[in-house]
Amino acid sequence: MTRSAIFAVLLFFCNTLSAQKTLRTIQSPGRQTSVSVGLNRSGEIFYRINYRNRPAVDWSRMGLTTKSVDLSTGFKLIGADEKTRDETWKPVWGEVAQIRDHYRELEYRLQNEAGHRMTIRFRAYDAGVGFRYEFPAQNGLSTVSVTDERTEFQMAGDHTAWWIPGDYDSNEHVYTTSKVSAIDCAHYEREGNIYTKHIVHPKNVQTPITMKMADGTHIALAEAALADFGALHLEADPKNLKFKSFLIPSADSTIKSVNTLPFHTPWRAVLLSPDAAGILESKLILNLNEPCKIEDVSWIKPQKYVGVWWEMHVGLASWDYEGPQEILAAGQKPTFRHGANTENVKRYIDFAGKYGFDGVLVEGWNTGWKNWFGQWKEEIFDFAKPYPDYDIDEVVRYARERGVRIIMHHETSSAVTSYERQMDAAYAYMNKYGMNSVKTGYVGKIIPKGEWHDGQWMANHYVRVAERTAKNRIMVDMHESVRPSGQHRTWPNWMACEAARGQEFNAWSAGNPPEHECILPFTRILGGPMDYTPGIFEVRMNTYVPTKKEVVHTTVAKQLALYVTLYSPLQMAADLPENYEKRLDVFQFIRDVPVDWDDTRVLQASIGDYITTARRQKGTQNWFLGSITDENPRDVQIKLAFLPPGKTYEAIVYADGPDAHWDTNPYPVTISKRAVKKGDVLRLHLAAGGGCAVSLKLLERG
Ligand code: NOJ
Ligand code: CA
Numbered sequence: 001m002t003r004s005a006i007f008a009v010l011l012f013f014c015n016t017l018s019a020q021k022t023l024r025t026i027q028s029p030g031r032q033t034s035v036s037v038g039l040n041r042s043g044e045i046f047y048r049i050n051y052r053n054r055p056a057v058d059w060s061r062m063g064l065t066t067k068s069v070d071l072s073t074g075f076k077l078i079g080a081d082e083k084t085r086d087e088t089w090k091p092v093w094g095e096v097a098q099i100r101d102h103y104r105e106l107e108y109r110l111q112n113e114a115g116h117r118m119t120i121r122f123r124a125y126d127a128g129v130g131f132r133y134e135f136p137a138q139n140g141l142s143t144v145s146v147t148d149e150r151t152e153f154q155m156a157g158d159h160t161a162w163w164i165p166g167d168y169d170s171n172e173h174v175y176t177t178s179k180v181s182a183i184d185c186a187h188y189e190r191e192g193n194i195y196t197k198h199i200v201h202p203k204n205v206q207t208p209i210t211m212k213m214a215d216g217t218h219i220a221l222a223e224a225a226l227a228d229f230g231a232l233h234l235e236a237d238p239k240n241l242k243f244k245s246f247l248i249p250s251a252d253s254t255i256k257s258v259n260t261l262p263f264h265t266p267w268r269a270v271l272l273s274p275d276a277a278g279i280l281e282s283k284l285i286l287n288l289n290e291p292c293k294i295e296d297v298s299w300i301k302p303q304k305y306v307g308v309w310w311e312m313h314v315g316l317a318s319w320d321y322e323g324p325q326e327i328l329a330a331g332q333k334p335t336f337r338h339g340a341n342t343e344n345v346k347r348y349i350d351f352a353g354k355y356g357f358d359g360v361l362v363e364g365w366n367t368g369w370k371n372w373f374g375q376w377k378e379e380i381f382d383f384a385k386p387y388p389d390y391d392i393d394e395v396v397r398y399a400r401e402r403g404v405r406i407i408m409h410h411e412t413s414s415a416v417t418s419y420e421r422q423m424d425a426a427y428a429y430m431n432k433y434g435m436n437s438v439k440t441g442y443v444g445k446i447i448p449k450g451e452w453h454d455g456q457w458m459a460n461h462y463v464r465v466a467e468r469t470a471k472n473r474i475m476v477d478m479h480e481s482v483r484p485s486g487q488h489r490t491w492p493n494w495m496a497c498e499a500a501r502g503q504e505f506n507a508w509s510a511g512n513p514p515e516h517e518c519i520l521p522f523t524r525i526l527g528g529p530m531d532y533t534p535g536i537f538e539v540r541m542n543t544y545v546p547t548k549k550e551v552v553h554t555t556v557a558k559q560l561a562l563y564v565t566l567y568s569p570l571q572m573a574a575d576l577p578e579n580y581e582k583r584l585d586v587f588q589f590i591r592d593v594p595v596d597w598d599d600t601r602v603l604q605a606s607i608g609d610y611i612t613t614a615r616r617q618k619g620t621q622n623w624f625l626g627s628i629t630d631e632n633p634r635d636v637q638i639k640l641a642f643l644p645p646g647k648t649y650e651a652i653v654y655a656d657g658p659d660a661h662w663d664t665n666p667y668p669v670t671i672s673k674r675a676v677k678k679g680d681v682l683r684l685h686l687a688a689g690g691g692c693a694v695s696l697k698l699l700e701r702g
Helices: 003-014 016-022 186-190 276-281 325-329 342-355 392-401 416-432 456-471 556-565 577-581 584-592
Strands: 024-027 033-039 045-051 054-061 064-066 075-089 099-112 117-125 128-135 143-149 152-155 160-163 176-179 204-206 209-212 218-224 232-237 242-247 257-260 267-273 303-308 359-362 405-411 437-441 475-479 494-497 570-572 597-606 610-617 623-629 634-639 648-656 669-677 681-686 691-698
Touching: 016 033, 024 099, 024 117, 033 075, 033 099, 033 117, 033 128, 045 267, 054 267, 143 242, 160 204, 218 232, 218 276, 267 276, 276 597, 303 342, 342 359, 342 392, 342 577, 392 405, 405 416, 416 437, 416 456, 456 475, 556 584, 556 610, 556 623, 556 648, 556 669, 556 691, 577 584, 584 648, 584 669, 584 691, 597 634, 610 634, 623 634, 623 681, 648 681, 681 691
Parallel strands: 303 359, 303 570, 359 405, 405 437, 437 475, 475 494
Antiparallel strands: 024 033, 033 045, 045 054, 054 152, 064 143, 075 099, 099 117, 117 128, 128 267, 143 257, 152 242, 160 176, 160 209, 204 232, 209 218, 218 267, 232 242, 597 610, 610 623, 623 691, 634 681, 648 669, 648 691
């Protein structure tokens, strides 16, 4: 135990009588996890989490400070109640058909000398713990300006951690793997290509952060149900192997959030598992969120889509009607064309209709792109005004005829107040055209000035967008938002967020290292689906612009496997139609793979190294499997233990071809078919930066 932990425990137990009297412990239903909480003589709050009888979070401080009252000290225990809950609920869409919410709860009620009351609610699950601070309506305290959260997480060893820096504005960073004792963000100063970033504290990291202990136990620190509060980042204390909560501030840098009572903080979630796979299967964050608030959910549908998108990122087309402004300014003739022109969009609609995609995203369709770069510009975009070469009536008619829907795009350039002013009109405009999905984006510095992407004001904005789109029966996919924290349970129209470093970075930056997709599910995606935009077949950017050196850091087979390993109810086939038409046999997997599941099994996983996941398609007996690796080639054996007994399946295996390698030979994919049944073993070779995708279709006569 570190010095500060020993100090905390001493503080706690030296005052035996008062400490003992306030000490409460609850155990999770299957006794895997226990949480203890108590007060020391000064009325400071401490808690500890044990997992399988060993400390997972050792004695750590709790509480909040506000401008007017210190809510971390001077407390007395005035009551403590326990209850058990065991319920099973069905998500509108997801990785599994139903989710069990089974926990032991402790409501720990405190009061300070001035009479201020605060409750800490703990929930002990077998797979981790959630807790939050609650402030009931009370005399003498109506609004608080929160200045700090004092919750600490004392680690029980120098674990290996996967983390990105505590940037207030962006989560589009490459992950670092280090010991807790070595957390330091200095190298992120040299990281390019992130348009708006704000990293000011060298030891701060974002949640979720996931760690592996020496004995193989995994622990992730996260939050759930973020609303009306700054996002939770963590300030590492590498010397003492400890994290302290750090809330993203508001425009007034001395205040983190302003809250009117009654209110409660988001949940702080500690995910625990004996292995890496268990972290991926955890439903703790979803369980800590409120049930669905939308009555009629019949219009909410997972979907696959294509779009006028990658061609802009690879440099073939522009968002702006007049062409890229920097080229025009230099007096050069643009070699690019405006991507969102009627004819080009129809090409994508034809493609979507022909190959069974639900949606076509069209970016660059509306006025404003000429001025979108640059910070803090008001009223740039008009969300109801198409460019002259985009005949929206015709495009929508054409799409409808082919059973395809246009996905709306709202790039706000982070002029969020402008967007809020236009929101109702913009959604009404979508309704008029029968569009029921929107992709929003927040590139740039936030207006209101001084606010951050991860702050309280924006946390409330994202929830407002989810609410308002729901009211208009619109599904939403947010880019550059804060990381999701399970709110899709409450707002299942909030299909996905980007909120991490997506595929686009491979088109115009140093890109995503081969291990990137082996880390995302353990960190960012714990809070909710990601619109990663997989499916790139033409992985070398010099195909488009000879001088370009950028490449996708995977093989093509791995691009297929990502549809299974990176869960999302919204998946793009991100490459250009012509690239798919050249390889229709390989493309078949993207056509076949579903986006909604009844069951999910993580078969093998090691953070940053490899993941093998099998999922059963919603409403069928068909399974799909994805296996991916980092920069190291691997031979994996997959036992098909999850198949039902006595049935025969046709397995179509899309494997890395001979000598495949993400860098030197990314293209070859070998497709093979065979009959398999429960218990058979698939032996697969994954190339460096490679992967394998398998569809397992039940043979009727099996
Ligand atoms: C960044 C988004 O992540 C990307 O998908 C989009 O194309 C651009 N912004 C333009 O809005
Ligand atoms: Ca982005």
